[in-house]
Amino acid sequence: MLEEENGTDPRLLAISAAIRVVPHFPKPGIMFNDITPLLLRPKAFKDAIEIFAERYRGMGIHAVAGIEARGFMFGSPLAIAIGAKFIPLHKPGKLPGKTISEAYALEYGTDCLEMHVDAVQPGENVLIIDDLVATGGTLRAAIRVLERAGAEVVECGCIVGLPKFKAGYRINGRPVYMLVEAISKTS
Ligand SMILES: O=P(O)(O)OC[C@H]1O[C@H](OP(=O)(O)OP(=O)(O)O)[C@H](O)[C@@H]1O
Numbered sequence: 001m002l003e004e005e006n007g008t009d010p011r012l013l014a015i016s017a018a019i020r021v022v023p024h025f026p027k028p029g030i031m032f033n034d035i036t037p038l039l040l041r042p043k044a045f046k047d048a049i050e051i052f053a054e055r056y057r058g059m060g061i062h063a064v065a066g067i068e069a070r071g072f073m074f075g076s077p078l079a080i081a082i083g084a085k086f087i088p089l090h091k092p093g094k095l096p097g098k099t100i101s102e103a104y105a106l107e108y109g110t111d112c113l114e115m116h117v118d119a120v121q122p123g124e125n126v127l128i129i130d131d132l133v134a135t136g137g138t139l140r141a142a143i144r145v146l147e148r149a150g151a152e153v154v155e156c157g158c159i160v161g162l163p164k165f166k167a168g169y170r171i172n173g174r175p176v177y178m179l180v181e182a183i184s185k186t187s
């Protein structure tokens with residue numbers, strides 16, 4: 001259990017309870033942590049955005065970059081809440097302008113992230129948001145694509161993550177912050 005879950009912030013307990021674990025989806029052996037029930041609970045959904053906003057407001061963050069698809073659901077309301085622009089990091093072939101891209105490996109396949117090259121200016125402070133961190137490969141690709149464009153990645157924030165991403169964990173030297181722990185073992 002995370003420190004905050006251990007009594008200090010009851011909002012985290014409701015967020016944790018709103019994540020449904022589906023064994024063997026989309027492949028045998030994967031414990032899929034489904035955040036869609038959280039989206040169906042307006043208070044818990046709003047609290048998740050507010051907890052992030054409390055952490056990141058006033059930190060000089062110019063942009064929130066959300067990872068397709070589920071990072072869009074949390075990243076765009078957070079960008080509004082902290083007064084930052086929102087940058088979509090898309091899967092291939094969705095953006096019409098000039099893009100830079102990074103390929104990466106997933107727990108269940110491979111993929112690629114693309115960003116419009118003019119979405120971020122060199123030196124801007126960017127926060128990356130996704131629903132979940134499992135291997136960290138997606139966040140690693142997101143950090144790379146943003147840093148190649150000259151951004152300063154301040155932190156990667158996720159709703160749910162594997163226990164190893166608890167306080168102090170870094171990906172490519174960038175801190176990772178997660179609200180609640182994922183269930184990762186099939187029984
Ligand atoms: O830490 P990792 O092992 O890289 O896994 C985490 C990523 O996997 C999921 O996305 P997915 O690639 O399934 O795409 P989707 O959101 O478009 O369904 C999740 O939303 C994260 O982006």
Ligand SMILES: Nc1ncnc2[nH]cnc12
Nearest residue numbers: 031032033034107132134
């Ligand atoms: N275990 C998991 N649950 C939900 N999304 C994921 N993406 C990668 N691994 C995942």
